[in-house]
Amino acid sequence: MSYWAVERGPIRIVPLLRAAALAQPAAPRLVYNGGPILTSVEVFTIYWGSWWQAADGATLSGELNAFFDYVLTSPLIDQLDEYSTTGNTIGHGLRSGTETLTDPEPTSTVSDAAIQQTLAQLIANGTVPASTANSLYFLYLPPDVAVTQGGAQSCQAFCGYHNASDNGVYYAVMPYPGCRGCAGGLAPFDALTSTSSHELCEAITDPVPGQGWYDDANGEIGDICAWQTRELGGYTIQLEWSNREGSCV
Numbered sequence: 001m002s003y004w005a006v007e008r009g010p011i012r013i014v015p016l017l018r019a020a021a022l023a024q025p026a027a028p029r030l031v032y033n034g035g036p037i038l039t040s041v042e043v044f045t046i047y048w049g050s051w052w053q054a055a056d057g058a059t060l061s062g063e064l065n066a067f068f069d070y071v072l073t074s075p076l077i078d079q080l081d082e083y084s085t086t087g088n089t090i091g092h093g094l095r096s097g098t099e100t101l102t103d104p105e106p107t108s109t110v111s112d113a114a115i116q117q118t119l120a121q122l123i124a125n126g127t128v129p130a131s132t133a134n135s136l137y138f139l140y141l142p143p144d145v146a147v148t149q150g151g152a153q154s155c156q157a158f159c160g161y162h163n164a165s166d167n168g169v170y171y172a173v174m175p176y177p178g179c180r181g182c183a184g185g186l187a188p189f190d191a192l193t194s195t196s197s198h199e200l201c202e203a204i205t206d207p208v209p210g211q212g213w214y215d216d217a218n219g220e221i222g223d224i225c226a227w228q229t230r231e232l233g234g235y236t237i238q239l240e241w242s243n244r245e246g247s248c249v
Contacts, residue, residue, distance in 0.1 A: 026217065032213050035211025036211070037085065038136060040093050040094075045098040046100075048118075071235065073094075109147075111147075123169070140176075145176065155179035176192075197235075225238060
């Protein structure tokens, strides 16, 4: 599981301060743990709720789809090539489609278990494409809908996350950035592209959290660089950790 915490960085358990002087923490270093990576990611966007059919929602979903159409063949994906493994080269991806789901409407609080169940139903009834080794479903929620996962709630503990279901479906969950901690001073669209790029790069390099490229002390490629952004192609994206450069790029 990759959380993007509300204030900065992933959720951490902070140890008690030792009486002796603390050693300097080791520099971040992502290590490959032998699990899958997404070599040619196929993003399918799902907008849950009738709000996405109204004027503001329809505009925002269209802008997010255009963002993926750009970013999946952009230099952001090119820089992930350093995390290719033997026989598995990370390259450009594509957006395979989109769907707006209005039946059922999301409740005011949606659990991760409910999201997994909904995805399974959408795949089973053919509403969305069947899952492949490169499929990644991005699920966006409307304003005033909170997401819970592992006892934590969006806008209180995290701004987005990606995960893998027990049957191997890779997905990312994007609550609407309706709080200051998740907006980070950005317009909602820019906040969403920043969070989405964070989870996109993590899902490509570590689709089953902890089994791909991971740093036991610092988390995934995006966690290390949380809340550091730049502009690419007119979009706000997050910096990602580079082992090669030894920095966020």
